Amino acid sequence: MLNTADTHARTGGLELRRIVYSEEDIARRVAEMGQEITAAYPEGEDLLVLGLLKGSFIFLADLVRHIARPIQVDFLVAASYGSGTESSGEVRLLYDPEASVAGRNLLLVEDIVDSGNTLNRLIPMLRERGPRSVELCALLHKRIAKNLVQEPRWVGFDAPREFLIGYGLDHSENFRNLPFIASL
Ligand code: IMP
Ligand code: MG
Secondary structure: OOOHHHHHHHHOOOOOOEEEEOHHHHHHHHHHHHHHHHHHOOOOOOEEEEEEEOOOHHHHHHHHOOOOOOEEEEEEEEEOOOOOOOOOOOOEEEEOOOOOOOOOEEEEEEEEEOOOHHHHHHHHHHHOOOOOEEEEEEEEEOOOOOOOOOOOOEEEEEOOOOOEEEOOEOEOOEOOOOOOEEEO
């Protein structure tokens, strides 16, 4: 656990409103999700885990270590936020996976589902490439999104409708290295 001085060293002295999910909360839930995902994919089936960068990088790193199957990992880079705390509605794909997705089981890993714009743009694009299956796993879900093209099969936590940082989540690229999730 980070003490107050360690936390200050990572935030530049900024006071956080409150810690929403502690390191222990996250570790416990991520381990459970890994077990649930393992159980959902029978042995012998191939699985490509696609992390949505940048926000999912820490979650994905922890999650895949709890998936007891042979998997491959690749990443997508989509940008939906500028420097603010509100979704712009626009999603740009900056990096596209090299791994072919045709005929494969895909597990798309998201840090947080907010407006749903990102998923609503990405999922049809991935489906067009003819994967065998597409499932979503999100650490956090604000339950705001209307008309999601596909609901995540695995959700870590139903998150409060606040702007959250830490454990990969940023505000203007800062705070991704906090080991817990806090409200800004
Ligand atoms: P959506 O397209 O509105 O669902 O938002 C998707 C992306 O916005 C997420 O993958 C995050 O990178 C970012 N985002 C949404 N809510 C938050 C938040 O509370 N904190 C930090 N980033 C967020
Ligand atoms: Mg972000």
